Amino acid sequence: MKIKTAKSAGFCFGVKNAVDQAIKVTSKKNTHPVFCLGEIVHNSHVVNLLKRSGLSIITNLDQIKDNNGTIILSAHGVPPRILNKAKQKNLEIVNTTCPMVKKVQNLAVSLNEKNYKVVLIGDKSHPEVKGVVEWGNNNVTVVSNISDAETLPFNQPIGIISQTTFSTELFKQIINFIKQKAQAEVNIHNTICNATEQRQKETEELSKTTDTMFIIGGKNSANTKRLYEIGLKYCKASFWVTNEKEVTQEMLKEAKIIGITAGASTPSVIIKAVTNKIMELSNE
Numbered sequence: 078m079k080i081k082t083a084k085s086a087g088f089c090f091g092v093k094n095a096v097d098q099a100i101k102v103t104s105k106k107n108t109h110p111v112f113c114l115g116e117i118v119h120n121s122h123v124v125n126l127l128k129r130s131g132l133s134i135i136t137n138l139d140q141i142k143d144n145n146g147t148i149i150l151s152a153h154g155v156p157p158r159i160l161n162k163a164k165q166k167n168l169e170i171v172n173t174t175c176p177m178v179k180k181v182q183n184l185a186v187s188l189n190e191k192n193y194k195v196v197l198i199g200d201k202s203h204p205e206v207k208g209v210v211e212w213g214n215n216n217v218t219v220v221s222n223i224s225d226a227e228t229l230p231f232n233q234p235i236g237i238i239s240q241t242t243f244s245t246e247l248f249k250q251i252i253n254f255i256k257q258k259a260q261a262e263v264n265i266h267n268t269i270c271n272a273t274e275q276r277q278k279e280t281e282e283l284s285k286t287t288d289t290m291f292i293i294g295g296k297n298s299a300n301t302k303r304l305y306e307i308g309l310k311y312c313k314a315s316f317w318v319t320n321e322k323e324v325t326q327e328m329l330k331e332a333k334i335i336g337i338t339a340g341a342s343t344p345s346v347i348i349k350a351v352t353n354k355i356m357e358l359s360n361e
């Protein structure tokens with residue numbers, strides 16, 4: 078049995094920066110509480126580790142009662158409304174918004190100011206997307222597939238941006254459709270980040286040359302979901318696992334060449350644990 082691990086598996090620079098900053102803040106002797114608005118990354122291992130160091134996860138800034146504490150904002154970014162509220166509450170802000178997400182937020186602002194119909198290609202329920210919509214003053218239409226794109230006003234200039242972790246393949250399909258239908262200017266900004274693009278490309282190459290694929294990452298991680306979809310397309314025996322406990326002998330029954338990849342929020346310790354479990358079960 079052979080195991081091939083994707084070079085791009087695991088933390089991207091944006092997630093690494095967010096986690097490093099959260100570790101730095103929680104490991105200080107804090108005289109006030111430290112909060113994180115939502116999960117710092119979509120990985121329960123990382124989140125639980127930080128919770129044990131004293132980090133409290135909140136879903137709303139109103140949960141901070143006495144306007145005292147540090148608030149960590151995740152790599153996905155937040156709407157301007159939240160930033161303003163954190164400032165009004167006099168909280169110490171640790172903003173870990175990834176620079177690639179900041180670029181999408183800035184484009185939403187400028188395209189809206191230039192009167193484009195702003196189209197954001199992404200998942201409607203993703204926190205990054207929800208934030209970018211508000212940066213564009215809520216004049217942003219989120220398109221997740223071709224049928225969403227069918228309803229766009231094609232007689233107006235359209236400015237297009239994308240969620241940083243969206244599927245490159247689906248992005249291209251939607252763009253081609255819009256270009257065919259457009260009767261006015263289409264201003265396209267492919268803002269899928271390099272880390273995502275490379276990870277998706279490597280997953281495709283791996284799944285074409287292996288008989289079994291393991292995609293490691295949280296079940297709420299959008300970028301891991303994409304990798305799983307790519308894996309399944311080229312390799313029927315593709316499995317999405319969150320940790321080593323989910324790897325079973327049954328999954329390895331046909332395995333001769335195994336591919337391993339992982340989402341941007343999966344720590345290397347989990348990738349190692351899954352790899353070890355695969356090797357252990359293969360030797361039984």
Ligand code: F3S
Pocket residue numbers: 089090091092152175176177178241242270271272273300341
């Ligand atoms: Fe940033 Fe891309 Fe990672 S947007 S957080 S580098 S997946």
